[in-house]
Amino acid sequence: MKRALSVLDRLIPLLSVVAALLVWQFVSVTGIVDERDLPSMTTTVRELWHLMQTGTFWHQLLLTVRGWALGLGVATVLAVPIGIVLGSSDLAGRAFRVPIEFLRPIPSAALIPLLFLTLGTNLKSEVFLAAFGAFWPLLVQTMYGVRDVDPVALDTARSFGLGRLERMYRVTLPSTVPYIATGVRISSTVALILAFTAELFMGVPGLGQAMNVAGAFGLTDTIYALALATGFLGVAIHISTTAVERRALRWHPSQRQEVAL
Amino acid sequence: MSARSWRLVKIGAEILVPLAILLAWQLWTASAHQPRFPRLSTILVQFREMWLFSQFGEHVVPSLVRILAGFAIGSLIGVALGIPLGLSTRARRAAMPHIEYWRAMPPPALLPISVILAHSIGDRQKIEFIAFFCIFPVLLNTIAGIRAIDPTLVDTARSYGIPRHERVRRIVLPAAFPQIMAGLRVSLALAVIMMVLTEYFSSTNGVGYVLLISKNTFQLVPMWAAIVLIGVIGYLINFVFLLVERRVLAWHRGWRAALPD
Amino acid sequence: MLEITHLSKTYGSGDRATRAVGDVNLTVGEGELLVVVGPSGCGKTTLLKCIGGLLRPTSGDVKLNGKRVSGPPEEMALVFQDYSRSLMPWTSVRNNVLLPLRHKKLSRTDRTRLVEDSVEAVGLTRFVDHYPWQLSGGMQQRVAIARALAYQPSILLMDEPFASVDAQTRGDLEDLVLNVREQFGVTILFVTHDIDESVYLADRIAVLTSSPTEVKELIAVDLPTPRDQIATKELPEFAHLRAHVYRLIKRERPGASELADADALAAAHPES
Numbered sequence: 001m002k003r004a005l006s007v008l009d010r011l012i013p014l015l016s017v018v019a020a021l022l023v024w025q026f027v028s029v030t031g032i033v034d035e036r037d038l039p040s041m042t043t044t045v046r047e048l049w050h051l052m053q054t055g056t057f058w059h060q061l062l063l064t065v066r067g068w069a070l071g072l073g074v075a076t077v078l079a080v081p082i083g084i085v086l087g088s089s090d091l092a093g094r095a096f097r098v099p100i101e102f103l104r105p106i107p108s109a110a111l112i113p114l115l116f117l118t119l120g121t122n123l124k125s126e127v128f129l130a131a132f133g134a135f136w137p138l139l140v141q142t143m144y145g146v147r148d149v150d151p152v153a154l155d156t157a158r159s160f161g162l163g164r165l166e167r168m169y170r171v172t173l174p175s176t177v178p179y180i181a182t183g184v185r186i187s188s189t190v191a192l193i194l195a196f197t198a199e200l201f202m203g204v205p206g207l208g209q210a211m212n213v214a215g216a217f218g219l220t221d222t223i224y225a226l227a228l229a230t231g232f233l234g235v236a237i238h239i240s241t242t243a244v245e246r247r248a249l250r251w252h253p254s255q256r257q258e259v260a261l
Numbered sequence: 262m263s264a265r266s267w268r269l270v271k272i273g274a275e276i277l278v279p280l281a282i283l284l285a286w287q288l289w290t291a292s293a294h295q296p297r298f299p300r301l302s303t304i305l306v307q308f309r310e311m312w313l314f315s316q317f318g319e320h321v322v323p324s325l326v327r328i329l330a331g332f333a334i335g336s337l338i339g340v341a342l343g344i345p346l347g348l349s350t351r352a353r354r355a356a357m358p359h360i361e362y363w364r365a366m367p368p369p370a371l372l373p374i375s376v377i378l379a380h381s382i383g384d385r386q387k388i389e390f391i392a393f394f395c396i397f398p399v400l401l402n403t404i405a406g407i408r409a410i411d412p413t414l415v416d417t418a419r420s421y422g423i424p425r426h427e428r429v430r431r432i433v434l435p436a437a438f439p440q441i442m443a444g445l446r447v448s449l450a451l452a453v454i455m456m457v458l459t460e461y462f463s464s465t466n467g468v469g470y471v472l473l474i475s476k477n478t479f480q481l482v483p484m485w486a487a488i489v490l491i492g493v494i495g496y497l498i499n500f501v502f503l504l505v506e507r508r509v510l511a512w513h514r515g516w517r518a519a520l521p522d
Numbered sequence: 523m524l525e526i527t528h529l530s531k532t533y534g535s536g537d538r539a540t541r542a543v544g545d546v547n548l549t550v551g552e553g554e555l556l557v558v559v560g561p562s563g564c565g566k567t568t569l570l571k572c573i574g575g576l577l578r579p580t581s582g583d584v585k586l587n588g589k590r591v592s593g594p595p596e597e598m599a600l601v602f603q604d605y606s607r608s609l610m611p612w613t614s615v616r617n618n619v620l621l622p623l624r625h626k627k628l629s630r631t632d633r634t635r636l637v638e639d640s641v642e643a644v645g646l647t648r649f650v651d652h653y654p655w656q657l658s659g660g661m662q663q664r665v666a667i668a669r670a671l672a673y674q675p676s677i678l679l680m681d682e683p684f685a686s687v688d689a690q691t692r693g694d695l696e697d698l699v700l701n702v703r704e705q706f707g708v709t710i711l712f713v714t715h716d717i718d719e720s721v722y723l724a725d726r727i728a729v730l731t732s733s734p735t736e737v738k739e740l741i742a743v744d745l746p747t748p749r750d751q752i753a754t755k756e757l758p759e760f761a762h763l764r765a766h767v768y769r770l771i772k773r774e775r776p777g778a779s780e781l782a783d784a785d786a787l788a789a790a791h792p793e794s
Contacts (some may be wrong), residue, residue: 012351013354013355013357037378095278101496102279102492105492106495109454109457109469110472112461113360113473114297117297118297133427193367196369196370197458199367199463223373223377231362231363235362235365238365395652413608420576421673422592422596423624431621435610436612512611512612
């Protein structure tokens with residue numbers, strides 16, 4: 001009896017997606033929402049298919065991925081070392097607590113006009129914006145990770161005569177890795193949002209700019225197709241960073257509460 | 262150095278470092294003579310002129326209304342959907358593909374579509390946009406919070422014959438509440454960001470609109486004043502939320518502290 | 523009052539099936555304090571959850587006052603071992619005790635009175651407005667007992683309620699159970715793995731076999747009442763009974779390690 005149930009259970013997600021797609025088609029085709037505002041599911045998918053046959057689309061996709069990756073990379077390279085320093089030194093952590101608490105909640109989007117006027121509408125701005133946004137979650141996670149190191153493990157290492165640097169390398173860093181992995185997952189979402197924002201608002205080449213162009217020519221189908229594709233890009237990034245995080249967490253006695261973003 | 266004087270050094274650092282940063286900002290901008298980076302003092306004067314209180318009603322109030330309304334609606338929907346999804350495995354399986362897709366979708370990718378569907382760029386479009394994306398952090402954390410509830414608690418309620426809706430109201434929701442609060446915090450920060458994005462993209466008023474217009478007319482000082490204001494809004498909203506959370510979850514801190522390690 | 527006939531509970535199906543409860547037959551008379559004792563992992567918690575209506579038995583019957591038990595019956599209250607996990611940490615002792623009364627048809631004054639009386643019966647009147655986690659383990663268990671008492675059940679099921687409590691507090695709590703039974707006249711079905719406790723508390727003892735569990739032997743306990751932690755345990759009769767129960771259980775200790783821990787299974791299948 002239990003086996004039969006789990007076949008149905010395995011199908012439920014698939015059925016749910018199919019049902020949603022059918023509802024979309026129905027709503028659009030029957031005019032519940034005007035087809036000019038909401039292209040039908042088949043139209044959108046067909047448009048996406050056409051896009052995928054073009055080199056331009058993939059080029060734009062790769063540009064967005066590039067902006068995302070560089071932004072995330074810069075943020076990681078900065079946030080992890082700084083986070084380790086601030087997390088290990090009580091003095092440094094406290095000294096910079098207020099500036100961090102103030103800078104953290106600033107929506108990176110507010111910097112768009114500034115970047116527009118200084119770095120210009122190019123990859124530099126996109127990377128800066130993405131990196132600025134991705135920096136803070138990673139910084140905070142790294143600091144938590146360093147502070148959360150098991151004091152018993154550190155004491156044990158010290159009693160075995162391990163020096164400060166060696167303790168950092170052999171105890172603190174490995175223990176911080178799961179936190180960094182979580183930080184990367186959270187930050188990668190932020191970086192994608194900001195990379196796309198830079199393209200949409202500043203015309204930096206990529207999927208966002210493609211959407212701008214489609215909007216300028218009134219190509220609603222293309223807008224929807226691009227949005228659909230961007231969603232899948234987001235899912236792909238989320239799945240891969242979650243997988244990496246899960247791997248990093250495997251051996252860690254994680255009793256932390258996961259805040260979902 | 263004695264423990265006492267070390268503590269004083271730390272407190273001193275906590276106060277002095279932020280002040281030093283502000284001072285450095287002022288000194289650098291004063292000497293650099295860069296039109297794009299006006300003096301901090303000039304920005305602050307402009308800040309007071311604009312936001313306290315001449316343009317407060319015209320721009321700040323609509324922005325705040327959009328943030329709060331979007332947050333409230335999105336959070337309510339998030340909790341309302343999260344309860345049945347948290348309680349029923351099957352419902353969760355059906356909903357998961359959709360949740361995973363929409364939570365990974367970068368919000369700016371839906372900005373053009375939001376305007377197309379709403380046929381306007383007024384308050385309703387903005388609040389809808391903000392509310393939609395505020396749903397997901399709350400939804401995910403509600404589900405996580407409900408799934409993490411200790412079964413002993415629920416068993417106890419069942420054994421006393423407490424009916425399901427009472428159990429949800431008196432046991433499930435309060436027990437999941439700390440986790441829901443974590444989701445609310447993320448959602449609120451998201452609401453601020455979404456407000457800036459949607460006002461910058463297309464609006465006739467609001468702080469994001471001011472940001473855009475001052476950039477377009479090369480009014481650097483008002484632009485900076487808007488950036489600072491957005492930072493202040495983000496900071497204050499987060500601060501107030503933490504105060505509320507501290508009050509409301511006082512029992513939670515005490516309980517966790519009392520748990521055996 | 524409580525009739526259990528041919529009760530059995532099997533988890534899983536096919537060749538991965540685990541029989542936690544084999545064939546249990548038991549009756550509990552009105553006002554009786556029946557203690558169920560057995561080797562660790564024999565399925566005591568599963569048995570109790572079936573009796574309490576939280577788990578559906580694979581076969582057999584549980585009848586309370588002639589009526590079949592299919593869900594948690596209204597006249598029955600349960601006290602779990604994990605007291606701290608069964609109390610709501612976000613509200614006071616008072617509101618915790620009040621919880622089961624909220625949907626009962628009672629006036630507000632009646633409810634308040636019941637809460638105050640049961641809190642007093644367990645000696646926690648001073649702490650009625652504290653949070654549960656501000657109290658010690660023994661006191662938290664008293665709150666759970668007070669809650670069960672306020673519910674005014676005719677039968678109380680207690681699943682190793684004092685296992686997580688230190689030895690000295692346990693003695694106090696055992697005496698509390700006896701006093702409660704005396705004061706409120708409630709029938710009690712008490713599960714434990716502590717042999718001394720079983721002899722001290724019981725009118726009758728049901729000794730269980732190891733998994734799949736059955737009632738191995740029923741022993742009448744003729745020790746004088748009121749029981750006393752020191753005097754009663756000094757009696758030669760106490761030692762004899764204790765030894766008898768111990769021998770029965772020792773013979774039941776599972777030698778083969780393939781036997782699944784039936785109680786762990788009960789914890790993992792809350793709703794099956």
